[in-house]
Amino acid sequence: xxxxxxxxxxxxxxxxxxxxxxxxxxxxxxxxxxxxxxxxxxxxxxxxxxxxxxxxxxxxxxxxxxxxxxxxxxxxxxxxxxxxxxxxxxxxxxxx
Numbered sequence: 756x757x758x759x760x761x762x763x764x765x766x767x768x769x770x771x772x773x774x775x776x777x778x779x780x781x782x783x784x785x786x787x788x789x790x791x792x793x794x795x796x797x798x799x800x801x802x803x804x805x806x807x808x809x810x811x812x813x814x815x816x817x818x819x820x821x822x823x824x825x826x827x828x829x830x831x832x833x834x835x836x837x838x839x840x841x842x843x844x845x846x847x848x849x850x851x
Contacts, residue, residue, distance in 0.1 A: 771816035778830040779805040
Protein backbone atom coordinates (compact mmCIF):
# COMPACT_ATOMS: atom_id res chain seq x y z
CA UNK A 756 0.00 0.00 0.00
CA UNK A 757 2.87 2.37 0.74
CA UNK A 758 4.17 1.96 -2.82
CA UNK A 759 0.87 3.16 -4.29
CA UNK A 760 0.77 6.09 -1.90
CA UNK A 761 4.32 6.96 -2.92
CA UNK A 762 3.25 6.90 -6.57
CA UNK A 763 0.44 9.30 -5.75
CA UNK A 764 2.88 11.51 -3.86
CA UNK A 765 5.07 11.75 -6.97
CA UNK A 766 2.19 13.27 -8.98
CA UNK A 767 1.32 16.93 -9.00
CA UNK A 768 -1.86 18.10 -7.32
CA UNK A 769 -3.47 18.69 -10.72
CA UNK A 770 -2.61 15.15 -11.86
CA UNK A 771 -3.99 13.62 -8.67
CA UNK A 772 -7.19 15.62 -9.01
CA UNK A 773 -7.51 14.57 -12.66
CA UNK A 774 -7.18 10.90 -11.70
CA UNK A 775 -9.90 11.29 -9.07
CA UNK A 776 -12.22 13.03 -11.57
CA UNK A 777 -11.56 10.28 -14.14
CA UNK A 778 -12.56 7.68 -11.56
CA UNK A 779 -15.77 9.63 -10.93
CA UNK A 780 -16.51 9.75 -14.68
CA UNK A 781 -15.96 6.01 -14.98
CA UNK A 782 -18.32 5.39 -12.05
CA UNK A 783 -20.93 7.62 -13.71
CA UNK A 784 -20.63 5.64 -16.94
CA UNK A 785 -21.07 2.37 -15.07
CA UNK A 786 -24.07 3.87 -13.26
CA UNK A 787 -25.67 4.82 -16.55
CA UNK A 788 -25.23 1.30 -17.91
CA UNK A 789 -26.61 -0.17 -14.70
CA UNK A 790 -29.62 2.14 -14.84
CA UNK A 791 -30.44 1.06 -18.39
CA UNK A 792 -30.03 -2.59 -17.41
CA UNK A 793 -32.36 -2.11 -14.43
CA UNK A 794 -29.83 -2.36 -11.60
CA UNK A 795 -31.10 0.63 -9.64
CA UNK A 796 -29.12 -0.09 -6.47
CA UNK A 797 -25.76 -0.24 -8.23
CA UNK A 798 -26.60 2.86 -10.26
CA UNK A 799 -27.50 4.83 -7.12
CA UNK A 800 -24.38 3.62 -5.29
CA UNK A 801 -22.09 4.50 -8.20
CA UNK A 802 -23.62 7.94 -8.69
CA UNK A 803 -23.31 8.70 -4.98
CA UNK A 804 -19.70 7.54 -4.91
CA UNK A 805 -18.89 9.60 -8.03
CA UNK A 806 -20.46 12.71 -6.50
CA UNK A 807 -18.54 12.23 -3.26
CA UNK A 808 -15.28 11.90 -5.20
CA UNK A 809 -16.03 15.01 -7.28
CA UNK A 810 -16.94 17.09 -4.23
CA UNK A 811 -13.82 16.08 -2.32
CA UNK A 812 -11.34 15.72 -5.20
CA UNK A 813 -9.54 18.98 -4.48
CA UNK A 814 -9.12 18.28 -0.78
CA UNK A 815 -8.04 14.67 -1.37
CA UNK A 816 -5.54 15.69 -4.04
CA UNK A 817 -4.00 18.42 -1.89
CA UNK A 818 -4.10 17.24 1.70
CA UNK A 819 -5.00 13.61 2.28
CA UNK A 820 -3.01 11.36 -0.03
CA UNK A 821 -3.59 8.17 1.93
CA UNK A 822 -7.36 8.66 1.79
CA UNK A 823 -7.10 9.54 -1.90
CA UNK A 824 -5.34 6.24 -2.50
CA UNK A 825 -8.03 4.36 -0.57
CA UNK A 826 -10.81 6.11 -2.50
CA UNK A 827 -9.18 5.22 -5.81
CA UNK A 828 -8.80 1.60 -4.73
CA UNK A 829 -12.45 1.43 -3.70
CA UNK A 830 -13.61 3.03 -6.95
CA UNK A 831 -11.48 0.58 -8.95
CA UNK A 832 -12.98 -2.32 -7.00
CA UNK A 833 -16.55 -1.15 -7.65
CA UNK A 834 -15.81 -0.73 -11.35
CA UNK A 835 -14.13 -4.14 -11.61
CA UNK A 836 -17.09 -5.79 -9.85
CA UNK A 837 -19.46 -4.14 -12.31
CA UNK A 838 -17.37 -5.28 -15.27
CA UNK A 839 -17.24 -8.82 -13.87
CA UNK A 840 -21.03 -9.01 -13.63
CA UNK A 841 -21.54 -7.17 -16.95
CA UNK A 842 -18.75 -8.50 -19.20
CA UNK A 843 -20.33 -7.21 -22.41
CA UNK A 844 -20.46 -3.42 -22.53
CA UNK A 845 -23.56 -1.81 -23.97
CA UNK A 846 -23.19 -0.45 -27.48
CA UNK A 847 -25.94 2.10 -26.99
CA UNK A 848 -28.10 3.27 -24.13
CA UNK A 849 -30.83 4.53 -26.46
CA UNK A 850 -34.34 3.38 -25.63
CA UNK A 851 -36.65 2.75 -28.58
